[in-house]
Amino acid sequence: MPENDTTPAIQFQGVGKRFGDNVVLDGLDFSVAKGDRVTLIGPSGSGKTTILRLLMTLEEANDGLIYVDGDPYTHEMRGDKRVAIPEKRRSLVRRRVGMVFQQFNLFPNMTVLENIIEAPIHVLGKPKAEAIASAEALLDKVGLADKRDARTTQLSGGQQQRVAIARSLAMEPEILLLDEVTSSLDPELVADVLGVLRNIAETTDITMLIVTHEMQFAREVSNRVLMFDGGKIIEEAAPDTIFTSPTHERTKEFLRAIL
Amino acid sequence: MSDNLQHLVDLLPQLGEGILVTLGLTLGGAVLALLVAFTLGFGSRAHTKWARVPSRVVVEFFRGTSLVVQIFWLYYVLPLPPFYVELDPLACGIIALGLNYGAYAAEVVRGSINSVAKGQWEAAIALDLGPVHRMRRVILPQAWPLMIPMFTNLLIQLVKGSALAAYISLHDLNFFTNELRDRTSDTIFSYTVGLLCYFVFAYLLTLVMNALEVRAKSRLGVGPSLREVLRLAPVQTKADVGAAAPASAETKGGDRA
Numbered sequence: 001m002p003e004n005d006t007t008p009a010i011q012f013q014g015v016g017k018r019f020g021d022n023v024v025l026d027g028l029d030f031s032v033a034k035g036d037r038v039t040l041i042g043p044s045g046s047g048k049t050t051i052l053r054l055l056m057t058l059e060e061a062n063d064g065l066i067y068v069d070g071d072p073y074t075h076e077m078r079g080d081k082r083v084a085i086p087e088k089r090r091s092l093v094r095r096r097v098g099m100v101f102q103q104f105n106l107f108p109n110m111t112v113l114e115n116i117i118e119a120p121i122h123v124l125g126k127p128k129a130e131a132i133a134s135a136e137a138l139l140d141k142v143g144l145a146d147k148r149d150a151r152t153t154q155l156s157g158g159q160q161q162r163v164a165i166a167r168s169l170a171m172e173p174e175i176l177l178l179d180e181v182t183s184s185l186d187p188e189l190v191a192d193v194l195g196v197l198r199n200i201a202e203t204t205d206i207t208m209l210i211v212t213h214e215m216q217f218a219r220e221v222s223n224r225v226l227m228f229d230g231g232k233i234i235e236e237a238a239p240d241t242i243f244t245s246p247t248h249e250r251t252k253e254f255l256r257a258i259l
Numbered sequence: 260m261s262d263n264l265q266h267l268v269d270l271l272p273q274l275g276e277g278i279l280v281t282l283g284l285t286l287g288g289a290v291l292a293l294l295v296a297f298t299l300g301f302g303s304r305a306h307t308k309w310a311r312v313p314s315r316v317v318v319e320f321f322r323g324t325s326l327v328v329q330i331f332w333l334y335y336v337l338p339l340p341p342f343y344v345e346l347d348p349l350a351c352g353i354i355a356l357g358l359n360y361g362a363y364a365a366e367v368v369r370g371s372i373n374s375v376a377k378g379q380w381e382a383a384i385a386l387d388l389g390p391v392h393r394m395r396r397v398i399l400p401q402a403w404p405l406m407i408p409m410f411t412n413l414l415i416q417l418v419k420g421s422a423l424a425a426y427i428s429l430h431d432l433n434f435f436t437n438e439l440r441d442r443t444s445d446t447i448f449s450y451t452v453g454l455l456c457y458f459v460f461a462y463l464l465t466l467v468m469n470a471l472e473v474r475a476k477s478r479l480g481v482g483p484s485l486r487e488v489l490r491l492a493p494v495q496t497k498a499d500v501g502a503a504a505p506a507s508a509e510t511k512g513g514d515r516a
Contacts, residue, residue: 058381091387094384101378105378106382107383107397109397109479109480123389151480164382167386168385
């Protein structure tokens with residue numbers, strides 16, 4: 001990679017997404033620089049989660065283009081026509097993006113270790129011994145080294161979510177999408193998961209896109225906050241600025257409601 | 260009554276043959292049904308209508324036509340012009356059973372795959388597992404335990420459906436029952452023996468299927484392993500297998516002791 005690479009990690013160009021008549025995103029433009037930690041806030045239905053799902057190809061945009069590190073992802077322009085990119089090329093971009101889900105979504109038919117090494121071995125083609133070694137290092141990092149051979153069904157929600165974080169990191173993603181990762185956890189388990197994520201933010205340069213209601217966490221980890229409403233970014237600022245002196249009326253209202 | 264038993268003993272070789280033929284029809288029919296079920300089940304989920312529409316048509320056709328008529332059709336119609344295909348009666352029975360129950364089981368396959376949680380599919384996509392890999396390593400291992408109880412029902416129905424094979428000259432258990440009646444002239448005795456034969460046959464298959472279910476669930480981390488269940492008692496009954504799941508904690512405790 002060239003020095004002083006200014007290509008954004010993520011770029012949305014005029015992205016629109018509709019579910020039937022419901023317009024979720026409308027001509028959305030924004031970009032995220034490499035290594036940025038961006039938190040998306042806003043009322044539910046404002047399109048935050050949809051942005052993550054578009055980046056994971058769990059949904060497909062109706063208009064516009066999405067670039068990952070300069071590469072067109074799901075669609076590209078051929079002349080002035082927007083054409084879909086075939087699955088094989090999408091896959092090459094997709095494996096640079098990781099996602100952690102609200103519901104963890106660990107595979108119950110595999111042990112903790114198997115969950116983590118499955119994709120590195122079969123998708124990235126890593127040798128098994130190497131995949132196991134890095135999985136063990138990741139488990140150590142999330143504080144679950146002793147759960148290596150446990151079944152996922154035997155773990156608490158917080159432990160499952162930490163395994164899910166390790167599983168997505170095992171793919172060595174350039175971009176990590178965090179979709180309300182603490183929302184389905186019991187309050188006393190939230191701190192562990194946030195601690196792990198804080199540690200990852202401090203020790204790696206992975207670009208992070210975070211949808212969360214944990215404003216304190218957003219404040220500590222992210223360097224930029226985007227406030228969404230009605231599928232548009234209505235305010236954008238550093239966390240200290242937006243949380244202490246929001247300018248937009250909707251942002252003030254939203255923060256008053258949740259803080 | 261002792262005459263009846265004497266006749267039954269005399270007819271033991273025929274009973275053995277009947278069991279073998281019914282077993283052949285059952286296993287052959289079940290294997291074919293399983294192949295048909297997965298082919299049509301996956302076909303019905305395909306994105307291209309070129310796979311989906313034919314799959315649906317075949318499923319609806321074989322579900323919607325009578326098994327008796329299907330067997331007779333294969334046996335009496337296929338040898339006629341313009342087909343001129345003369346099938347062995349056993350093959351007729353196996354094909355009819357396989358297609359008929361395979362069509363039902365295709366719905367089981369489709370439904371079970373669709374009922375694996377959406378998050379599992381999404382997590383597999385997020386890890387960039389390809390469609391085949393995703394199905395084989397993530398979805399099917401979770402759909403399989405859902406399929407087994409429904410497959411067990413269909414298998415038992417298939418055993419009973421196989422009795423129709425006696426009408427296309429096969430010497431199966433049903434045929435044996437009639438032979439016994441001819442020999443003893445005791446209708447109550449003969450058909451009661453027939454009922455018992457089919458019951459024992461179906462019950463043994465149920466036990467095998469229950470063992471499969473225990474194993475599949477234990478691989479998902481739900482319930483004890485088959486070894487743990489079998490260690491409880493050397494002779495298994497259906498009730499034991501059923502009751503073993505809630506008792507898993509005790510079983511594990513016993514293992515450590």
